[in-house]
Amino acid sequence: xxxxxxxxxxxxxxxxxxxxxxxxxxxxxxxxxxxxxxxxxxxxxxxxxxxxxxxxxxxxxxxxxxxxxxxxxxxxxxxxxxxxxxxxxxxxxxxxxxxxxxxxxxxxxxxxxxxxxxxxxxxxxxxxxxxxxxxxxxxxxxxxxxxxxxxxxxxxxxxxxxxxxxxxxxxxxxxxxxxxxxxxxxxxxxxxxxxxxxxxxxxxxxxxxxxxxxxxxxxxxxxxxxxxxxxxxxxxxxxxxxxxxxxxxxxxxxxxxxxxxxxxxxxxxxxxxxxxxxxxxxxxxxxxxxxxxxxxxxxxxxxxxxxxxxxxxxxxxxxxxxxxxxxxxxxxxxxxxxxxxxxxxxxxxxxxxxxxxxxxxxxxxxxxxxxxxxxxxxxxxxxxxxxxxxxxxxxxxxxxxxxxxxxxxxxxxxxxxxxxxxxxxxxxxxxxxxxxxxxxxxxx
Amino acid sequence: xxxxxxxxxxxxxxxxxxxxxxxxxxxxxxxxxxxxxxxxxxxxxxxxxxxxxxxxxxxxxxxxxxxxxxxxxxxxxxxxxxxxxxxxxxxxxxxxxxxxxxxxxxxxxxxxxxxxxxxxxxxxxxxxxxxxxxxxxxxxxxxxxxxxxxxxxxxxxxxxxxxxxxxxxxxxxxxxxxxxxxxxxxxxxxxxxxxxxxxxxxxxxxxxxxxxxxxxxxxxxxxxxxxxxxxxxxxxxxxxxxxxxxxxxxxxxxxxxxxxxxxxxxxxxxxxxxxxxxxxxxxxxxxxxxxxxxxxxxxxxxxxxxxxxxxxxxxxxxxxxxxxxxxxxxxx
Numbered sequence: 001x002x003x004x005x006x007x008x009x010x011x012x013x014x015x016x017x018x019x020x021x022x023x024x025x026x027x028x029x030x031x032x033x034x035x036x037x038x039x040x041x042x043x044x045x046x047x048x049x050x051x052x053x054x055x056x057x058x059x060x061x062x063x064x065x066x067x068x069x070x071x072x073x074x075x076x077x078x079x080x081x082x083x084x085x086x087x088x089x090x091x092x093x094x095x096x097x098x099x100x101x102x103x104x105x106x107x108x109x110x111x112x113x114x115x116x117x118x119x120x121x122x123x124x125x126x127x128x129x130x131x132x133x134x135x136x137x138x139x140x141x142x143x144x145x146x147x148x149x150x151x152x153x154x155x156x157x158x159x160x161x162x163x164x165x166x167x168x169x170x171x172x173x174x175x176x177x178x179x180x181x182x183x184x185x186x187x188x189x190x191x192x193x194x195x196x197x198x199x200x201x202x203x204x205x206x207x208x209x210x211x212x213x214x215x216x217x218x219x220x221x222x223x224x225x226x227x228x229x230x231x232x233x234x235x236x237x238x239x240x241x242x243x244x245x246x247x248x249x250x251x252x253x254x255x256x257x258x259x260x261x262x263x264x265x266x267x268x269x270x271x272x273x274x275x276x277x278x279x280x281x282x283x284x285x286x287x288x289x290x291x292x293x294x295x296x297x298x299x300x301x302x303x304x305x306x307x308x309x310x311x312x313x314x315x316x317x318x319x320x321x322x323x324x325x326x327x328x329x330x331x332x333x334x335x336x337x338x339x340x341x342x343x344x345x346x347x348x349x350x351x352x353x354x355x356x357x358x359x360x361x362x363x364x365x366x367x368x369x370x371x372x373x374x375x376x377x378x379x380x381x382x383x384x385x386x387x388x389x390x391x392x393x394x395x396x397x398x399x400x401x402x403x404x405x406x407x408x409x410x411x412x413x414x415x416x417x418x419x420x421x422x423x424x425x426x427x428x429x430x431x432x433x434x435x436x437x438x439x440x441x442x443x444x
Numbered sequence: 445x446x447x448x449x450x451x452x453x454x455x456x457x458x459x460x461x462x463x464x465x466x467x468x469x470x471x472x473x474x475x476x477x478x479x480x481x482x483x484x485x486x487x488x489x490x491x492x493x494x495x496x497x498x499x500x501x502x503x504x505x506x507x508x509x510x511x512x513x514x515x516x517x518x519x520x521x522x523x524x525x526x527x528x529x530x531x532x533x534x535x536x537x538x539x540x541x542x543x544x545x546x547x548x549x550x551x552x553x554x555x556x557x558x559x560x561x562x563x564x565x566x567x568x569x570x571x572x573x574x575x576x577x578x579x580x581x582x583x584x585x586x587x588x589x590x591x592x593x594x595x596x597x598x599x600x601x602x603x604x605x606x607x608x609x610x611x612x613x614x615x616x617x618x619x620x621x622x623x624x625x626x627x628x629x630x631x632x633x634x635x636x637x638x639x640x641x642x643x644x645x646x647x648x649x650x651x652x653x654x655x656x657x658x659x660x661x662x663x664x665x666x667x668x669x670x671x672x673x674x675x676x677x678x679x680x681x682x683x684x685x686x687x688x689x690x691x692x693x694x695x696x697x698x699x700x701x702x703x704x705x706x707x708x709x710x711x712x713x714x715x716x717x718x719x720x721x722x723x724x725x726x727x728x729x730x731x732x733x734x735x736x737x738x739x740x741x742x743x744x745x746x747x748x749x750x751x752x753x754x755x756x757x758x759x760x761x762x763x764x765x766x767x768x769x770x771x772x773x774x775x776x
């Protein structure tokens with residue numbers, strides 16, 4: 001009997017078309033657009049000016065606080081402009097545009113493919129290297145990784161959890177990474193273990209990736225204290241709290257963090273990026289991105305330089321089919337719909353999905369809630385989405401707070417399952433925003 | 445690339461589940477019981493069911509179109525279910541005009557006056573049934589005998605239900621061993637060869653419907669099981685205390701509206717609690733009230749009343765019995 005989390009969850013069709021497509025390098029674009037805020041926290045501060053020559057891996061925007069991250073140039077060339085550009089959120093955000101000239105890397109970056117297993121860095125050195133390399137959570141949340149490695153005083157981790165779940169349908173970038181960079185992943189995990197001072201790490205993988213599970217079990221046996229655990233497929237198992245519950249049966253308290261139950265969770269992509277940062281001095285300048293969709297001519301997984309226009313990725317997949325109605329950055333459950341495919345790939349872009357017209361639109365009717373309670377039964381946080389939806393519509397924010405609206409992680413299971421196709425999560429998001437604002441006002 | 449893309453918040457996929465799929469699966473689940481009742485009650489069952497369904501659909505359509513002036517939603521299947529369930533709660537020789545009144549009360553008062561689908565606190569079909577029971581007590585408690593009244597409608601041969609026979613016998617001072625040969629065997633009860641409301645008679649057919657609704661994930665098991673378990677436990681205890689003055693638990697489960705009520709009436713989405721903890725409270729409440737009415741009340745049968753009374757508690761149950769939140773634990 002495979003492990004999984006206990007409360008709620010749904011089974012959206014997996015549609016992992018690109019699971020067998022090996023990672024290919026996407027050709028260098030002519031120009032990259034690199035937003036200075038690709039992470040949760042304070043935007044970085046630009047350190048280059050128009051006309052500056054930059055090399056691959058050079059810092060072009062500096063972290064501006066503890067919860068912030070460095071931004072590096074992903075290409076060599078000339079800074080064309082520092083301007084506000086439409087990014088994948090649909091808003092104009094400050095970004096650095098660089099015209100590509102050749103492919104010259106900073107000399108200290110080790111570009112060889114040779115595996116470097118040994119390291120003798122201290123915790124502080126590791127954190128400093130990870131921070132300098134601008135590594136953020138690559139599962140999609142883009143939380144600066146060095147913050148997660150800096151355990152607050154009085155707390156202690158006893159196990160490191162590595163998220164290889166990839167529970168979002170369609171996406172396969174983590175899957176391919178586990179198959180193609182298994183050793184780098186293992187060394188990355190060793191480094192993370194060392195930084196956190198833990199002996200034991202568990203990699204959680206859903207059993208719709210049996211090849212990755214069996215392969216990693218084999219590779220992990222060459223390393224000490226790394227366990228691979230297959231998990232029953234259920235969305236949103238890749239949610240931090242759900243994964244912790246599934247793997248070690250601990251429940252992160254409401255409003256708390258994984259460290260409150262003695263663990264830290266990192267994505268497989270992040271672990272590989274940590275390996276690159278620490279062992280190869282290579283900052284986070286490229287990542288694996290899945291390009292997929294039901295009617296795309298070709299689906300695949302590409303190693304893409306940060307800042308590459310998404311349109312170029314789509315070109316590599318044969319171009320947008322004429323029936324396309326929506327393009328999503330991320331997974332179908334939590335990703336963001338793009339208003340332009342010229343938006344750049346950022347650190348958080350795990351995949352790009354095109355949806356045909358007929359799947360792109362919601363049913364526009366205004367049907368009634370029949371109180372079937374399906375939303376309650378699928379909520380992984382034990383909330384009552386139908387109630388939060390109503391309270392939010394009626395602006396009863398104190399009750400909304402008491403009903404734990406802030407525990408909602410916006411996984412979308414409620415909207416997914418609602419037979420009336422109500423936009424439950426839309427209203428819950430609105431309510432969360434209001435409640436957050438009220439709490440901030442109360443503190444001031 | 446000038447193509448306009450649709451932009452909307454996540455999630456971008458949907459399960460494909462729909463209100464009408466749920467509703468029509470309930471209708472499918474009711475088909476076995478309908479077939480059995482047509483087999484036993486023939487023409488009468490057909491007439492009452494048809495009148496009830498047509499009247500419910502018509503009243504919903506007319507009220508929505510001309511009174512509320514909204515787009516009628518009769519195709520969503522909910523009025524069809526109300527019509528079927530109302531018929532299932534009526535005797536097969538009920539004059540058609542009484543059925544029409546029942547449909548008007550069910551749809552008009554039970555459902556539309558509260559704001560239509562999703563807003564009614566009480567099960568509409570039961571509102572109609574209880575209204576008729578109180579307004580037309582004679583017509584509502586004359587029960588055609590199965591099989592022999594197949595070809596008759598208003599002139600069907602009638603008799604008492606097993607529950608009424610037991611109630612009357614016990615009140616005259618008889619004991620169960622004397623009453624035993626006047627009532628059908630458990631097997632007859634299970635197969636439905638007894639007098640009673642249209643849809644309540646055949647436990648096996650209703651159980652087939654239950655299994656169908658579980659397979660198609662229309663309902664969960666909590667409400668039916670909690671009701672049936674409560675009634676079995678409560679009547680079981682009474683029977684163990686004195687088996688001469690109390691009918692056995694299997695008799696209680698197989699007679700009257702227990703199966704119909706537990707599987708189809710109490711599980712109505714709109715009027716039942718929203719999560720398992722509340723469902724247990726709701727089910728236990730219905731079970732206890734049913735037995736109290738049957739054993740100590742004036743009516744031989746109490747499932748309808750028990751469900752309506754517990755319907756009234758649903759908002760309270762939902763308000764104060766919350767599902768266990770994730771992370772609602774002692775800080776570690």
